Amino acid sequence: MEQQHELDWNDATWLNPPLTTAVDGTDLLVTTREHTDFWRTTSYGFVHDDGHALLTTLPAGTAAEVTFLARFDTLYDQAGLMVRVDEHTWIKAGVEMTDGLPHLGAVVTRNQSDWSLTPVPDWDNRLVTIRASRAGDAITIRARTEETPWRMVRLAPLPPGATATAGPFCCSPQRAGLQVRFTRFALGPADKALHEDPTG
Template sequence: MLTLNIKDGKWLNAPDEFEISNHSLSFTSMPFTDFWQRTNYGYRTDNGHAYLFSTGEKEFSFTVKVQFSGKELYDQSGIMVFMDSENWLKASVEKGKSGEWLLGSVVTNHGYSDWAISQEEKDEDTVMWYRLTRKQNDFLTEVSRDGKSFRQIRMSHLFRASNEIQFGLYACSPKDSSFQTVFSCMKLEPSVWSEESHI
């Protein structure tokens, strides 16, 4: 049986300010934090904040509600799968150059990141639901504004995700800024991935 206790998570780069209750996690990002590897910009950084759970389950779905209130360029919060600094994925809402909300995803294999974005409807405080589904080394990432109707934003493969992985929540502020994120309504369940999931 799949179960998730929020207090079983472990920090990767804990922020100075955070609060964990029985049903939610909130924390404030610190300035100049990010996850990226090499591609285009040349730099490497993995000092973003992530609260991660470990599992050896090869098939599961993880859902979480994220309340995002980023203020500055590239402020971002969402979900993450992490093996090591050079092998991970993340998906999030982030602040764009013109103040718009962007829905972004990054997949990093063997130390090289890619980045895909699309524009998202803007709210003062954006609430987004994320659903991450694992099938062996493959991952389906979906989002929803109401927690009911999900749409795919990424189907990807992580070469190093053969056995135990870490997955969970993340946020960071690549520029000189900080903001609070609230994660709640977390659920771990059997995989919802079907052959029709990507249609």
Template sequence: MIWLNEPQIWSDNLSVIKVHTDAKTDFWRKTRNGAERDNGHFYYRSLPGDEHFLATVNVQGKYNARYDQGGLMLRIDEKNWIKCGVEYVDGKQFASVVVTVNGWSDWSIVSIDSPDVLKLRVKRVKEAVHIEYAEGENGEFKMMRLAYFPVIDEKQSLMVGIMCASPYKDSHGFDVEFEKFNIIQQYESNQY
């Protein structure tokens, strides 16, 4: 795994990835305010661009500033990516998805009960990305979003991994942990 925008403070002991996010970091493109930010933290593996896969992770954070976020990311380049996970808005955790295609981001959130752990499961088959979340260690997965994501040539790389950021102007970063990060390649649609 390698970093895009490596944070100043982080560790990986093969079972838990710990990060303290740098301030004023984010992934966002244009929509609403014209902002283009591509300086969030992304720790990833590269897969063939046309690969079907299942990615999972458990996220636990000490969210304290508006828009503190952590979760999974799929990325072709700065204009085509998906991030999903926890986003902290107005003092509360939300399950969040941002889909960015052709340089434009959209954002959707689902209210959750601020669990200690949010489990994420992302399945990609062809152009479809199926995003699910579960609240708490024993929570059951619920569908959050089915999104279009471009299929690229098998010779190109699709980056898949964990992401986190602290966009808010007054943020000093926060501590977030990622456990049980896993990617199952050649995942087939009849398996879900």
């Protein structure tokens, strides 16, 4: 991954600024506002587009990575990486608290949201990296901790000609005050193959 370029936090723009932000060395500390989320319609019947996302351009043929640390202790606390075209077309992937455990998952939205997830109880309060690789007509989402290899999370369509942005996101649908430490935000070339290890 030597071709990756780490971004300064000022190189991206907030969609819905959080309650507070602070720079601690090279880390960005974020505190969420009350009842923030990204979701469209499915099952719940509501539309929320007020979560926090720090976004920069994600051209075709590139990949974005975000690394973060958080303690998730309230239902639907979540943090990770967002890829966004507009309010109707976006992907969020990361760790979310549900059913009493942290889960690794993704929400893919094309007018309506879906949701896929798997429990990762040992990922709470661990450094987690989410990678979104844009190639052809697709986004490939992968994730890992410092101690674990990359795992495939999702393959989702994204129109090749779409203007997209990407970057760290966090939400707290049931409260205010989720604190997330983002330690890294980087851009680089897209993965060469669907089943490639991005570190290779």
